[in-house]
Amino acid sequence: MATLKLEGLRKEYGRTVALEGTDLSLGDGEFFVLLGPSGAGKTTTLKCIAGLEEPTAGRVEIGGRDMTGVEPYHRNVAMAFENYALYPQKSVFDNMSFPLKSKRYAVSGEEARKRVERVAETLNIPHLLQRLPRELSGGQKQRVALGRVLVRPADILLLDEPLSHLDAKLQMEMRAELRSLGDMQGTTSFYVSHDYREALALGDRIGVLHKGKLHQVGTPEKIWHRPADTFVARALGQPEMNLIPGAAVSGAGGRVFRSRDGEIEVPLQGNPEVSEGTEVELGIRPLDLDLADGEPRPDTVEMSGSVYVVERLGRELEVTVTVGEHRIAAITNDAGARPGDRVRLRFPASKLHLFDGESCRRLEQEAGVMDRG
Amino acid sequence: MAEDLILSELRKTYTRRGKPDVPAVKGVDLEVNEGELLALLGPSGCGKSSTLRMIAGLEDVTKGDILIGGRSVIGLPPHRRNIALAFESYALYPPLTVEENITFGMMARGESNPEKRAREIAERLGITDILNQKPGSLSSGQKQRVSLARAIVRQPSLLLLDEPLSHLDLSGRTQTRREIKHLQNETGYTTVLVTHDQLEAISMADRIALMNDGEIQQVGTPEEVYDDPDNLFVAGFIGDSPMNLMPGKSASSNGATKVELSKDVVVSLRGSDVPAGKDVVVGVRPEDVTVEDTDGPDVVRGKVFAHEQLQEMGYLTVTLPGVEGRIGVSTPPEARYRRDQAVALRFDPARTHLFDAESQKRIR
Numbered sequence: 001m002a003t004l005k006l007e008g009l010r011k012e013y014g015r016t017v018a019l020e021g022t023d024l025s026l027g028d029g030e031f032f033v034l035l036g037p038s039g040a041g042k043t044t045t046l047k048c049i050a051g052l053e054e055p056t057a058g059r060v061e062i063g064g065r066d067m068t069g070v071e072p073y074h075r076n077v078a079m080a081f082e083n084y085a086l087y088p089q090k091s092v093f094d095n096m097s098f099p100l101k102s103k104r105y106a107v108s109g110e111e112a113r114k115r116v117e118r119v120a121e122t123l124n125i126p127h128l129l130q131r132l133p134r135e136l137s138g139g140q141k142q143r144v145a146l147g148r149v150l151v152r153p154a155d156i157l158l159l160d161e162p163l164s165h166l167d168a169k170l171q172m173e174m175r176a177e178l179r180s181l182g183d184m185q186g187t188t189s190f191y192v193s194h195d196y197r198e199a200l201a202l203g204d205r206i207g208v209l210h211k212g213k214l215h216q217v218g219t220p221e222k223i224w225h226r227p228a229d230t231f232v233a234r235a236l237g238q239p240e241m242n243l244i245p246g247a248a249v250s251g252a253g254g255r256v257f258r259s260r261d262g263e264i265e266v267p268l269q270g271n272p273e274v275s276e277g278t279e280v281e282l283g284i285r286p287l288d289l290d291l292a293d294g295e296p297r298p299d300t301v302e303m304s305g306s307v308y309v310v311e312r313l314g315r316e317l318e319v320t321v322t323v324g325e326h327r328i329a330a331i332t333n334d335a336g337a338r339p340g341d342r343v344r345l346r347f348p349a350s351k352l353h354l355f356d357g358e359s360c361r362r363l364e365q366e367a368g369v370m371d372r373g
Numbered sequence: 374m375a376e377d378l379i380l381s382e383l384r385k386t387y388t389r390r391g392k393p394d395v396p397a398v399k400g401v402d403l404e405v406n407e408g409e410l411l412a413l414l415g416p417s418g419c420g421k422s423s424t425l426r427m428i429a430g431l432e433d434v435t436k437g438d439i440l441i442g443g444r445s446v447i448g449l450p451p452h453r454r455n456i457a458l459a460f461e462s463y464a465l466y467p468p469l470t471v472e473e474n475i476t477f478g479m480m481a482r483g484e485s486n487p488e489k490r491a492r493e494i495a496e497r498l499g500i501t502d503i504l505n506q507k508p509g510s511l512s513s514g515q516k517q518r519v520s521l522a523r524a525i526v527r528q529p530s531l532l533l534l535d536e537p538l539s540h541l542d543l544s545g546r547t548q549t550r551r552e553i554k555h556l557q558n559e560t561g562y563t564t565v566l567v568t569h570d571q572l573e574a575i576s577m578a579d580r581i582a583l584m585n586d587g588e589i590q591q592v593g594t595p596e597e598v599y600d601d602p603d604n605l606f607v608a609g610f611i612g613d614s615p616m617n618l619m620p621g622k623s624a625s626s627n628g629a630t631k632v633e634l635s636k637d638v639v640v641s642l643r644g645s646d647v648p649a650g651k652d653v654v655v656g657v658r659p660e661d662v663t664v665e666d667t668d669g670p671d672v673v674r675g676k677v678f679a680h681e682q683l684q685e686m687g688y689l690t691v692t693l694p695g696v697e698g699r700i701g702v703s704t705p706p707e708a709r710y711r712r713d714q715a716v717a718l719r720f721d722p723a724r725t726h727l728f729d730a731e732s733q734k735r736i737r
Binding site for chain 2: 037175176180197200221237287311313315327339
């Protein structure tokens with residue numbers, strides 16, 4: 001276990017900037033998830049930490065020690081990629097305990113057995129320890145391969161999308177196993193993922209990376225409830241957060257948001273600092289919207305439109321509604337809506353997000369109105 | 374215009390000299406109603422693509438019949454079946470404009486008024502503003518609409534969509550799904566959508582035909598396959614977070630059925646009358662399991678293995694004593710659980726299903 005620190009870490013490939021100067025500090029035992037789409041620079045970051053890539057500028061510190069010039073082998077990191085092979089002639093137990101015997105870890109006998117058994121228990125494979133790889137299913141092999149990395153007494157565990165090629169069921173099972181192991185083991189972990197659910201489920205903190213730039217670092221709650229900009233807002237949640245461009249204007253009873261097409265007006269009680277005429281984007285998560293019936297309720301905002309399309313998502317429905325020139329998605333249990341129906345959408349006033357139209361940065365609201373972070 | 378499609382005892386067997394025959398489609402009966410969007414869903418190798426190719430005429434039929442609008446199309450070449458196959462390859466002609474891409478086929482066939490028809494279709498699909506652009510400058514969503522426009526400008530009897538979303542990222546998929554569903558509502562084409570993605574099928578289809586191993590496992594509305602599965606395959610295949618499937622043995626009781634998952638864990642079920650000592654599987658979705666504060670006759674006790682807070686919801690994984698595998702439970706976003714915490718779970722009796730372990734079929 002150790003702390004991990006990135007200081008102005010930057011990587012260029014020729015004229016392409018893969019990673020802008022990045023500062024990041026991981027506490028001892030922290031599980032950190034770097035979230036971003038493919039090409040964001042996630043793997044580059046990971047490789048710089050592991051020592052497989054030389055940063056163009058900046059440095060990596062592990063346990064307070066500058067790693068510049070330190071060979072990967074001497075960094076005491078364990079790294080798991082999405083694909084890894086098992087030794088075909090060795091049993092599962094030997095596959096998992098083998099790396100421990102190396103000079104680097106020098107863990108053997110009783111201690112090695114204990115480590116393997118504890119990880120095997122969590123990954124639900126204790127009954128497979130004496131089998132050979134060819135006697136395992138695909139999912140079992142994945143677990144063994146991951147287990148082989150997890151048993152190592154490394155300072156830092158680096159995980160590069162280890163679940164990305166598994167089927168949905170296996171992915172969920174192993175996500176729970178990693179969560180459980182993280183709770184128990186407390187090895188400082190740096191986990192790279194493009195799946196926002198994985199990031200929310202596993203991370204003590206999450207960093208959202210896009211085109212080599214770290215947009216926000218924070219707890220899952222913070223990233224979810226107070227996204228720093230529209231990019232982060234869109235990166236988490238499916239269907240994506242609805243974003244409606246417009247401006248802050250004076251209206252009945254104070255400042256209101258008015259969409260560019262004039263069709264949507266939302267009071268902005270908690271935003272005295274948003275001056276009149278500021279271009280803004282209003283954000284509402286589909287889950288915070290519902291189809292409204294009856295009288296308007298206090299502290300909720302409504303907008304009306306016509307149903308564009310209705311889709312089922314398991315037991316819930318996703319209803320897309322055309323409001324003015326916007327398509328607004330809402331998640332609902334109300335099975336009554338049909339394409340073309342006139343409907344009202346409702347959301348709690350406290351659930352709106354506001355972003356600057358130009359910089360795309362979040363505009364903070366008064367505590368109490370939106371303070372969920 | 375739109376017509377219905379009937380598959381009758383449809384079979385496809387691939388034969389190769391010196392090799393055993395490979396039956397890919399083993400007698401499929403299916404009716405697709407006029408104007409309906411039916412999803413042919415299944416894992417790779419289930420026979421759905423062979424079925425689609427037989428409908429399109431790209432593959433010979435080994436046995437059985439295909440009727441479009443009541444007429445058999447067996448023996449007809451693809452271009453005489455009046456079928457449009459979209460998304461086959463996204464192959465738009467790069468040097469031609471969008472409009473030329475749409476009119477090209479009509480021109481080649483010497484049909485009348487191609488430009489007028491292209492404009493009408495473009496209006497319906499909301500692509501009039503890009504008619505003069507070339508494919509290279511379009512987003513993937515726009516390309517797919519152009520591809521769809523080109524397919525339906527011929528006013529086919531039947532529209533076939535082959536894995537239309539497979540090349541898109543998550544957010545592109547959500548958007549395009551919406552658009553296709555909307556367009557299909559608007560245009561009313563009888564549509565067969567082939568996909569391996571259960572969410573795609575659930576979200577877009579009026580009805581789903583779920584295939585496995587060359588056979589149809591169940592045909593039903595998305596609600597039916599989700600909440601009323603006919604067999605273990607359907608139960609396991611449908612659903613974003615997988616259904617909990619727990620093997621056990623039935624025990625006798627008065628009227629109600631009890632299932633022993635282990636000597637310490639017994640589940641009571643409503644309805645189904647099953648003889649004692651039978652190998653069964655209990656199935657319940659994570660959203661139909663609740664964590665109870667109080668102990669009671671119909672709860673099972675277990676221990677928290679992991680709790681994932683996903684903000685929009687939570688996902689709890691629980692181990693039950695003596696039961697292999699773990700139980701997934703959807704929890705409200707604000708709920709918190711610790712590892713190893715003791716919890717009591719209740720399975721919603723109306724949504725807990727029982728399956729015969731041997732036949733894999735639902736016991737109703």
